[in-house]
Amino acid sequence: MARIKELQDFSTQIRRDIVRMVHAVNSGHPGGSLGCNEFLTVLYQEIMDYSTDFNMDGVGEDLFFLSNGHISPVLYSVLARSGFFPVKELATFRKINTRLQGHPTTHEGLPGIRMAAGSLGQGLSVAIGAATAKKLNGDDKLVYTLHGDGELQEGQIWEAMMYAAGKNVDNLIATVDYNLKQIDGPTDKVMPLGDLRAKFEAFGWKVLEVKKGNDIESIITGLKKAKSETGKGKPVCILLHTEMGNGIDFMMGTHAWHGKAPNDEQLKSALAQNPETLGDY
Numbered sequence: 607m608a609r610i611k612e613l614q615d616f617s618t619q620i621r622r623d624i625v626r627m628v629h630a631v632n633s634g635h636p637g638g639s640l641g642c643n644e645f646l647t648v649l650y651q652e653i654m655d656y657s658t659d660f661n662m663d664g665v666g667e668d669l670f671f672l673s674n675g676h677i678s679p680v681l682y683s684v685l686a687r688s689g690f691f692p693v694k695e696l697a698t699f700r701k702i703n704t705r706l707q708g709h710p711t712t713h714e715g716l717p718g719i720r721m722a723a724g725s726l727g728q729g730l731s732v733a734i735g736a737a738t739a740k741k742l743n744g745d746d747k748l749v750y751t752l753h754g755d756g757e758l759q760e761g762q763i764w765e766a767m768m769y770a771a772g773k774n775v776d777n778l779i780a781t782v783d784y785n786l787k788q789i790d791g792p793t794d795k796v797m798p799l800g801d802l803r804a805k806f807e808a809f810g811w812k813v814l815e816v817k818k819g820n821d822i823e824s825i826i827t828g829l830k831k832a833k834s835e836t837g838k839g840k841p842v843c844i845l846l847h848t849e850m851g852n853g854i855d856f857m858m859g860t861h862a863w864h865g866k867a868p869n870d871e872q873l874k875s876a877l878a879q880n881p882e883t884l885g886d887y
Contacts, residue, residue, distance in 0.1 A: 609652075613822045615883040616687065617647040621853045622886060623683035625876045627699040628867045634700060634708065637863035638754060639680035641785050641820070641848040645752070646684045648825045653833070655747060658689040660717035668747045669736050671721055673729020674754035674783065675709040676865070682706050685718040687884065696887045727760025729753060730780060734770050737778040748836060751780045756788030759797045764809075770841040771810030779832045781844040784819070787861040802845060812840040819848035854879055 620643045628634035650656075654668040672681050679699065686693045691705075698704040705714040709724040721732045729751050737749040757763065770778060782802065790796050799805075806813045812835050816828035825846075832842045850864070851857025854876045868876055 610822055613647055613651055616651060617643050617822065618853075618880050619687065619882065619884040620647060620680060620683045621880045622877055622882060623687075623696055624679045625854065625868055625873055626886065627679050627683070627696055629869075629873045630697070631700040632867045634679055634867060635676040635865045636679065636854075636867070637787075637850040637857060637861070637865075638674065638677040638783060638785070640852050640854060640857065641850045642677055642752065642783050642846075643680050643852065644820050644822050645781065645783075645825055645846055645848070646680055648822055648829060649750065650684050650688045652826055653829045654750065658717070660690060662712075662720060664720070664736070664747075665743070665745060666747060668750065669720060669733075670750045670752075671729045671733045671736070672710060672723050673733075673751055674726060674757050675723025675729075677754075678706070678708060678710050678723075681710065681718075686887075688718075690718040691716065693885075693887045726754070726757045727762040730763055730766040730770070733778060733780070734766055734773075734775055737770075737775050738773070740777055741775075747777075748833065749778050751778070753780060753782050754788065755782055755784050755786065755799060755802070756793055756796065758782065758799055758802070759793075767806065767809045767811065767841075774839050775841050776837055776839050778841045779829075779836065779844065780841065781846050783848055784845045785848045785850045787850045787864065789861065789864045791861055806843045806845075810840060811843045812838070813843045813845065815845045815847070817847050819846040820852045 624639045628636045656667045699706045705716040710719045711722045733749050733751040803813050818824040835842050857863040
């Protein structure tokens with residue numbers, strides 16, 4: 607239980623970072639960032655095998671690719687607090703000449719960032735390439751991706767899904783942030799996704815679901831189960847049921863905070879709900 611408390615404290619600090627970063631420049635995407643906070647906390651603090659001595663090759667390391675790049679605040683915060691770059695650099699988010707651009711890019715050389723994620727739908731293809739390279743090189747480490755459910759409306763995702771299953775890319779774990787919301791409203795109203803589990807399975811994937819996608823213990827269990835399913839001939843998908851804006855009461859239950867920054871009073875309220883645990887930047 608002590609370790610769970612440590613992870614909870616870590617994720618609480620990540621929430622503070624997210625809202626402070628977005629508020630400071632009145633720009634960014636807090637909703638999905640908050641919803642995926644616990645997942646990325648567990649992934650980087652508990653599951654993945656990596657080095658903070660970053661290089662793009664990633665030989666002998668687990669790799670992560672953020673496909674829904676607009677939730678960069680949560681990734682930047684987790685990377686910084688995991689030791690990839692100084693925490694104080696979070697204060698440069700979305701500012702002129704920063705390495706922490708609104709959507710992650712590689713040309714600035716930010717440690718931990720392996721692909722530019724401005725356009726949705728591309729991350730699975732990139733991850734498949736990295737996973738295939740690992741297989742060819744005899745590297746037994748895994749490749750992880752994160753996708754928005756609305757992002758699955760991109761056709762390239764489905765082409766990549768076919769390829770991964772058809773070529774037995776079984777060292778890949780793709781997670782879908784299944785919050786049922788996107789920038790313009792509920793996914794069912796914008797472009798219904800249907801039965802995602804049945805669709806992934808029909809494409810030849812092994813599918814797991816984490817019903818409590820903002821619960822750290824449930825995420826740990828789900829990711830460990832997913833790891834146990836790798837190497838069996840099928841790529842693995844996790845449907846992670848999350849709440850957009852999780853951990854901040856006025857941001858939950860709505861798509862309104864997909865890409866909107868809190869004002870001064872809202873920031874004060876958000877921070878009061880999430881007391882400092884590791885120290886602000």
